[in-house]
Amino acid sequence: MEPHEPDLTAVPVTAVLAALADDVRLQIVRALAEGGEAACGSFDFGVSKATRSHHLKVLREAGLTRTRAAGTSRLVRLRRDEVDKLYPGLLDAVLTPRPAA
Amino acid sequence: MEPHEPDLTAVPVTAVLAALADDVRLQIVRALAEGGEAACGSFDFGVSKATRSHHLKVLREAGLTRTRAAGTSRLVRLRRDEVDKLYPGLLDAVLTPRPAA
């Protein structure tokens, strides 16, 4: 299967924002930002594995994550450098659970 | 009519992102960031005035804009200071039409 991990510059800004505008996906991104690489199954946020797979696909196709196979698992990691380069401040602004300014 | 302009801290991050995750609304925000205060009617992006009104409502209820009456018009402005304070880098990261990194 083709992973289909597009270049971030090829993804519309609205698609990146839409990918982040979901609570489950935001939790996944936060977990990735903290824990680095993680298996798909490690994200149990009260949704079925079908839904989880869907969310990971959305993040991947938005250019936010990369996935590589490792045995029966798949390891996901955040493309932090590229995102920070193209959208500086975006992840920092969004990653904190409660800004509490 | 109650304007219903919530405090930004009371709006979930996902709602702010969702408000920005639309092409028409992003164009509006960009126009506001450039031109300062503007009347609702000045945003003609190929949608009907009903749709435009809807988008301005979404932006307002996401805590991103403020609206004040001025004669028959309504002037809208971006709450830039507050957004920058709570989500530093968000608008900067999103406002450029083509990042071209």
Added chain:
DNA sequence: GGTGTTGTTCGATCGTTGTCGAACAAGGGT
């Protein structure tokens, strides 16, 4: 080869949302 684990994909459901025309409301001008 068979079994178990891990993800993906399919089809269906159901809520959300972007869009429009039409009706309505509020002001300003003449």
Added chain:
DNA sequence: ACCCTTGTTCGACAACGATCGAACAACACC
């Protein structure tokens, strides 16, 4: 008073998206 301009609100409709269970695929391990 009348009309025009400016926005909002009200259905209605179509498209999208989040969710699930079930079926399928790939791999490891015994």
